[in-house]
Amino acid sequence: MARADGRDGGRGPDRLPGVHLGEGGRTASPWGRDRDGKPAVTSLRIAVVAPAAVPYTRGGYERLWTGVVNHLNERTDHRAELIKLPFPETTLHEVIDGYRRFSELDVGGFDLVLTGKYPGWMVRHPRHVIYLAHTLRGLYDTYPVEWVHCSDPRAEDARIRLGGIPESADIDTVLGIYSSLVTELGADHPDFAHPGPLGRALVHALDRIGMSPQRVVRHSAISHTVARREGYFPPGVGVEVMLPPTTLELTPKAGGEYFFTASRLDDPKRIEMIIAAMSAVEGDTPLLIAGTGPARERLESAAADDPRVRFLGFVPDDELTSLYAGALAVPFVPRDEDYGLITVEALGCGTPVVTTSDSGGPTEIVRDGANGFVCEPDGRSLGRVMNALANNPDLSTAMSAHCVDSVADINWPNLGRFLTRATPGPRHHPAPARAGGRPRLVLLSTYPIHDPRGGGQLRCFHLYRHLTESFDIDFVTLTDVDSPEWTASAEPGLTETAVPRSRAHHDAEVAASVHAGVPVSDLLGGSRIALTPRYLSVLHERLRGAAAVVLIQPYMLPALDIAGCELPVVLDNQNVEAVLKDQMYLSGPEADLVRAQVSRVEAAALSRARLSIACSQEDADLLQRLYPAAGAPSVVIPNGVDLDHLDFVDPRERVTRRLRWAEAYGDSGGELRLGLFIASWHSPNLRAAEWIHEMAPGMPEVRFLMAGSHTQAFDPATLPPNVIQLGVIGDATKHILLGTVDVALNPMLEGSGTNLKMVEYLAAGIPTVSTSFGGRGVAPADSGFYRVAGEDEFADLIADTVQREPTDPHLTRMVRRAQEHVRARFDWSVLAGRLTPHLEKLVRAD
Template sequence: MKIAIVIPHPVPLALGGAENLWWGLQKHLHENTEHSCDIVSLISPEGSFWELIDSYEAFAELDLSAYDLVISGKYPAWMVEHPNHVVYLLHRLRGLYDTYRGDLRVPEHLGSKPVRSLLDWMAETDPDIERVTELIARVRALRERDLPEELFAFPGPFIRQIVHYLDDAAMAPKRIRRYAANAANTAGRDHYFPDGVPVLPLHHPPHRTDYYCEDARYFFTSSRLDGAKRFDLIIEAMRHVDGDTELLIAGTGPDEERLKALAANDKRIRFLGYVADDEMPGLYANALAVPFTPYDEDYGLITVEAMLSSKPVVTTSDAGGPCELVRDGENGFITAPDPASIGARLSMLAADQKLAKRMGAAGRDAVAHITWENVAEALLEQDDAIAAPAVVQRRRPKLTIANTFPADPPRSGGQARVFHLNRHLARVFDIDIVALCSGDTAPSRRLIAPGLVEYCVPHSERHVENLLELGRHVEGAPIDDVTAFEWWRLTPDYVQTLESSAFAADAMIACHPYLVRAIRHTAPTRPMWYEAHNVELTLKQKILTGSAAPLLPLVESAEREAWLTAERVYACADRDLEEFARLYGPTRARQHQVPNGVALETMPYFAPAKRKRLRDAAGLPSKVVALFVGSWHGPNVEALQLIIDAAADIPFVDVMVMGSVCMPFMKRELPANIHLLGAVDDQTRNALLASADVALNPMLSGSGTNLKMLDYFAAGIPVISTRFGARGLLAQPDTHYVEMQPDGLAQAIERFAEVDREACEVTVSAARRLVEAEYDWKIIAERFLQELEATGFPVPR
């Protein structure tokens, strides 16, 4: 059989992973099969709108009738016409797909009559290769008209819609005999493959075969030094690694100077610059472990190269392809994407080289099946059945969440719930979060976890003006969320984005009740679910007081409508569901308790004895350090006021306060032992969670459950809490926390100071075990999935 591997050559010419893949496959076919194989390539510039159009047209016109089989893997090569065409996809043009950040639709001022006519034609016409010639001709005709150059921006919304049409026409099932992808992560990307077709995740080997293992002297990693590879995570993780183990970084790229500046104060970090290919096996061979922490990598050959060298890999939960090969705790570690978590795993390997060696051996076994023989056999299989195990690319159910704040980064309790619950649900669903954000937020579309995309749409100028005007009459209360119930139309971009996401959604989710009408308008035929973080009316009655009180009827109307019209309601606690029924009467909705949880992988555990050692080593004062965390909600403000009132009675305690709960107190004169930190980055947060002596939770009101309690438990901080602060949790006083009376904070702290260390260790250990067993977000999401499945919602397994 005569085979053509058809590939585009970029301009300027460069050799990379794709070229090594095709050469490796060609070499195997030549040397180990009876087939002949040519690489057929065209120069394929893509630096502008018109260059990209030319490249697509060139491949569409390429005659490959002399070959028996054609294999393509990258845009625009799959435009070729052949009756025996296999697509082994590496990626589409990511800048017009999953990493695209611009407008989704062509702005009105750029839509002249011929442009609108073409856009309408594409929207009304199913992508078909037979229409490609007409499409390109109509696009070229626009070049002769006096149209704004902005229309032809690359990347931009016009070229994005054209390329989507061309790719979908080329990849249509009637043209392609078999689909494969270089990883399951690639196979699962939104819009990469036609709905319903089988896609084979097919890991390919590196182009070299001489990887080996010798010593274990340093951490080693290699790649292009750019933002997507997130070398800064690894560099910052080294601050959490004790000892003198070096980190060697091979590669060059646009981020090189910034990364060198970031590492300037750590003599253990060495940048090797460009490293010849022949030298790479030796660098892997003498590594202790390989940290590799990219964001949403398609595949990640570094993972395979490390494992072939018998080295454990430390990666992150949002790394994409590497997570398909790394088995956490077996051949490496999958951590949260933060420096402290990565550093903790690197420290563990540095301290236990037997563990590193054992994991490295398991890694080599895990990639033994990744061979050119298996790749070729799967691609060339002529029968309808695919010999290797295939993933059927049926369309995963899709959920669209309407929210009044972004979930990433997850700083507040509400953000943490939205982010962590849905990143675990995204294991089986495609999920869009469409967030209506403050006016100073840049519009964006980001993949924030595998399967989880967040759109941030800032308030329009008119929306901002309305908020500012109302804010002059409403003092001291956040109003963005409540007013969205009536003002969602003021931001047309939000309506458009929500409508676009809703088009393929199987269910719409109102996260909080305030966008329920926006959902009804944009997706009137879709099932609507209501995720209730709190009983909003109860919560807002503590916040919307004085001049803000007239907004309370909006809260009541929104919550009533969400409760009565939703098909499903899920809340943090059964008591909230009971309160909804008391306030608003019976609902037709199926009801679920989905409790708050904690992301254990982001929360290193530090028992009291270790906390003391850390504090002594850092030379911190001998005062008791207490921690209070909260967002700007009435119950948290009330609790902080209680702490402030008690401050004079606990002069031996320094209270550190984190979160937006600090905002109402920033201009007030406070006791000297109350320290307002406001919103902090993850590094500061984790440092305080690791070093505080005690956490405070003197809650007197509110609904739902307190996420801060679970964070405290997970981190190993002894907790002083009211019984109300532990509501909805399985935590018991004197077993998992120290109970305080509403007016007894000072007395409870004094009692805590007298507790012996052994008893304290018992309490925090019990609290951590409780969180591990009941409140890990992974466990909570799985229980919710089981309930959805049991009640008829499609949950792919």
């Protein structure tokens, strides 16, 4: 077996930087834990395993792994080695031999193995991460569909058997079938033609084994185009996406006197289309074409009558960046490109890119009209765009800043962190076959919804995932500036693509918040969305073929305007934003300006909407009073609860759980009582929390457990000793608390929407003390489902509740009736069923 253990100078695994020997002489995992108990990566020895083309060529794939290895070695504490084996693939026999040799490669001396191309992923390692560029495309998505059957019955039988080999099989099973056929048929038999149906079955079986989740800890891809291709990944596996950067030192844009493109000169790059487009370009603007390849002679012949078209041949890297920077635009129009580093390189130099709607990878980055243009895949459409740029060179200059900003986050530090991360992040799940004719909704939000914690996230995640019986749901959301872009699917029918804010977008939000003296990230998230052109590019792609759009809050309305969206719009009003912001913001001219902007965008969104969703009837009435001209029909869909994952805990069991919890605090006598308040960081919640802080010293026997992001607004050192700040908590912790505490608190005096915490309290069977305002949209004050208190008696009612026996008939009857009320009216499946006919009517009407 070939060995590539990464050891040099006799240095054994006991001397690896950041790695120590555990008990029994085994190497301890370099993935430790940080102070918060989260996975933390120390220094790793990393093997990058890749095939070397024969004859050798240096394309985008080779440059990618060179860049990864150089970055990891020069800019991080990791040590990486690029391990390449020659891989000729002219014949099927060469291909199968390459798969065999990579499967025999021993990389046991490394902590992490990265692969990205066939047959490199046949290597075995307990921490194998695939960062896929492409499979052997000639046997996958570009394979001729008419080539189905083998000519010889023995080969046909083998082809059928290969299709049934499971991913758990050993590679020897496949190689055994292949070897037997070579013996029976002879190596020169026509069924061994490459490409061909037998070779396709062999390679698919080998890839199925090599890429199996049993052998790979993380599956990822260089683009969403690659991640979505049918058959590239094992069925149902999650695929993370990170766009790779370039190894070139990019040059800032200087002028714009010519069109420039750089590609391998072969059919898939469609250089002929660019040459044909030049016939529509007026004047003497030249087209410079860099690159070599088998189609050069034919392309030169096609351009023979146009002296403006010049072929430069091979261009070294330092000249390449200068050519990008000096170009008016870079037309790049391949057919279904995996990714296209040319796009990143041109945009990084500040030069817009012109691509086509079927070009694949480039369309993930190019946003039509912002950092380039996306046209139809024909010479006439491409020519119109190129002619417009030639006649208006200032347009290219105006786009330059957007171009650079759109790829600012595609860099080596982000990719390095992504590849060496210890645990998988949000993933792109290849979408299952869409139901024939099922309408698709595109939802826009200023925050991501997967791994939901806050009330808005929980509403988005659970309400819309329960709509997937009738609709396909595509979320397009904004996330933090330093996060990678990702696409995730929690279940069939619901996907989310989260796009990080650009640096310019983030800085604009921060500056506006400082100037106004209040946080305005939601407002600026939408009003300055043009600063994150990648979001608009993703949105433009998702809108194709959609039936309707749902705005989660009004703030992303400007994105629809920029995208030129004419689909029917639904507005999900999680709050009455004008009222909520008015309560949150202090007085002053800057804050007043923000208030006015919020009111304007809320009014505009309601006027645009064909359906308005409110969280309570009170909110629906208030929106009608504030914006009487809007006129959109409304439906009340309150916040709900996921009853499938939230248990009702009866009073006796609740006491048992609380006693176990109290023992951990040294209360063996059972005198300790637990109160719970869950809330996010909003001004009404902060005031409610302050009220609890004021009441706490008068009830020393109660531990007030404060959960959620609102806790970040308070210094624990200034709080009473019986107020315990838990911070942001996950679902598991929340469910434990909901099944343990003696009383739940909802001392709300202002705000908007429906209190999600109130619904969860009642569903879990917690005796709840609330103001009448806190019960809005859930149950009226006289319903008997919770205990109602005003400001003067709230503390007394808490004390009375925790002192009652668990068998108290009043409390027992109250919590059981409350739980029945919630189950009948607030289960997310019930609420989704209530919303579905309204959406179906909207879609049918359009």
